[in-house]
Amino acid sequence: MNDFYLIYKNLTRKKLRLTLTVFSIFIAFTIFGAVSALKGSLDSGIEMSADNRLVTVNKINFTVSIPYAYVNKIRAMEGVKDVTHANWFGGYYQEPAVQIVSMAVDPTTYFDVYNELVVPDEQMQRWQSNQTGMLVGARLAKVYGWKVGDRVPISSNIFSQKTGGQTWDFTVDGIFDAEDAKVDTGYMVFHYKYFRETNSYGGDNVGWLVLTTTSSDLNEQVAKSIDEAFANSSAETETSTEKAFNKAFLEQIGNIGLIIFGVVFMAFFTILVVVGNTMVLAIRERTNEIAVLKTLGFTSARIFKMVLIESLLLAFIGGLLGLGAAKLIVAAMSDQLARFLPNIAVGTDVIIQALLYMALLGLITGIAPAINALRLNIVTAFSRG
């Protein structure tokens, strides 16, 4: 037997109370882990956006399309380096629930603008010359086990073929990847021309434009001259930096940061009260036993430590279980969330943060009862009981 055995016996003496307390901590850390992963995923989109990349969308709404003709007009403007465009395809694989982030893009310019993405040269050449080919991001390819040469039917929940049906056949011509793991590769791209010529909707319209400036100093100036050029036309534009665009997109969902803060704060505040109260009660119930230990010659400092370790243990048991659950939940859902939340995961930074909060929780909830135990006077403790 040692002090740790005593701590363990004290911790586990009331099974129901232990279970409930651990459960409340577990819930709080599950929320924290899942919500932090969500926030991390949202932030990484903003963080990963290039400084000199601008996005032009229809002023009405980013879901309203823009005439194709704008592409060449913008390409001719001062300060513009590369221009590309994309259309949201609304794709799914076999079942509508299995969404595939898929976009019709310009094969000659897309990878100039997104130059953090890398594709082997021969795959790129094959794709550019094959109108029904697609390039698949490494993460997406991994999810479905797609290899170069595979034939993959992708359906759209927005568009239908001129010939009827909503399914397009593609061949995997290559896999694109990025050196930085935070860059999203959970989607696929295919030829705009194939899309335009086969869909029944018709019209030469693109969803949005993405361009790079020759220098990020010119961002504002370029954005202004683009929007001015199309002012008072039938399709007015709104141009912003990719960072700002991503942010604005997120703000449409709501002030995520505040919601996250609110949820996490409430969860932590609740367990702080619950666990703190439980610890105070648990130690008060043991007044007599602590007085006995002190009488036997256990020093106050040693008992203080034992109480603090007990509350730390409680926080870490509940916290690690919760974090584990968050990891499992996020891993299980990451594929379905890929459309909105690329690369969602409980990362090392979240884990470190959570460990810190566990330590903090243990210390805060343990300190008051530990001090009570430290100060406990043998004489008065016995005369009370």
Place this chain on the structure above:
Amino acid sequence: MTTEHLFDLQKVAKRFVKGKDSITIFDNLDLSINKGDFVAIMGPSGSGKTTLLNLLGGVDQPTEGEISFDGQRIDKLSENLLAKWRANNVGYIFQFYNLMPMLNAARNVELPLLLTNLSSSERKQSVATALELVGLADRAKHMPSELSGGQQQRVAIARAVVSDPKLLLCDEPTGDLDRATADEILKMLQLLNREFGKTIIMVTHDPSAAKYANRTLHLDKGKFVDRELAA
């Protein structure tokens, strides 16, 4: 310096301060207790028996005066040194046994040994010996809730003697037990006093319990009266 006195109390005063009031329990108390003695302390409720035992056991300190144990002053020791002193010199036996409910008998007995440098196998040996001594070797794995009051008190005695202290302090050790069980416990204390040379100071309300002692002190309103009545 060594003396034949285990305890020497000189001009000991104990006052409890409550707000503006101060209650005097003892004033100018002198007392000596010989090594190897078995002393019973009797007296009406509130006369200060427990307070005296607390002072002797180093869980409380006198307001004034000197307390020497085996020639060494203990009345001015710091809290930590007193804790160490208690661990080395005193075994306690309480009226309500005060065993840890979540530890079995053997682990309860082992508790004081956590304050020593004994190895785990040496501790096991001492625990076994102590339980053997109180006749509970076969109950080592039992939880306190599975033991009778008399058995629990015997476990408490084993806990008190396991680290081989010179002094045993008992506050109404049989107060919660029936006559027959009380006699068993008292015989056990007598054995520890006679065969193992433990000095025992026992507070009791029960005159027949006091008969087991060699000396009985009657305490009333903080003073000893009719000191050598039993002798």
